[in-house]
Amino acid sequence: MALANALSRKAGTATTSRPVPFTSRVCVAARARVAVASPCVSRQPQQIVCQAAAVEVADKPAKVHPSPLSIAPPATYAIVEIGGTQMFVEPGKWYTCNRLKADVGSKIQFGRVLALKHDGKLTVGKPYLGNVNVEAEIIEELRGPKVIVYKMRPKKHYRRKQGHRQELSKFMVTKIEAQ
Template identity: 50%
Template sequence: MKYAIIEASGKQFWVEPGRFYDFNSLNVEPGDKIALTRVLLINDNGNITVGKPCLDNVKVEATVLGHLRGQKVTVYKMQPKKKTRKKQGHRTNLTRLLIDNIIN
């Protein structure tokens, strides 16, 4: 099984070829091919390589499937004994990427 741990959008993701993942909004168009170069670890059928902190000459190729919005998060603030209530909702903008290949 081939997988990699990458850093993108301020988070770390365990990615495998052929699967899609949702990242924080990226400034790319649907259908574009991008390369993610901040690869922290790669496992190539039991051969594990760890970077310090990143691996050189290793990249993850991905295709942008589209942009979407995440689940709604409800924020409710209140001040006890003051009759102050505030309810807000928030949805994060996401970009869905299909992992095509891990090149090492």
């Protein structure tokens, strides 16, 4: 600490008196190894060690993410049950789900609608809404990423390795209508 204080006085900078962890830096002009106090987690600029290394390094400003409360929900959306799972769907967006028994390019309707928001009014079913249809079009049939299933019993020379890829359907919601 004494060496760092002496060098900082020569360089015209001040050091803090709070205890911080030390790292070792090499000053290019002086060709000497100098102990510099640097906090582990800090958003402050680094301290200047000597005149040759007198470059102020400022961190990038922190990213500001919008609050989930400030993001407005879409005007129309529905919560639909597809293959035993519930999905939040909006018109004009595409989604993937487990393989549906329909051809690519065909139109399908989801009748199990749990909730609907339309014109600022939220309607919740008990358990389903009977007068709401969600229409979609099958865009593509695809397969998910490979998952490795590995079974092993220690000391018994039993090993089984098997891969699995889930078959999926991609669909685009074309229309949500309440009758």
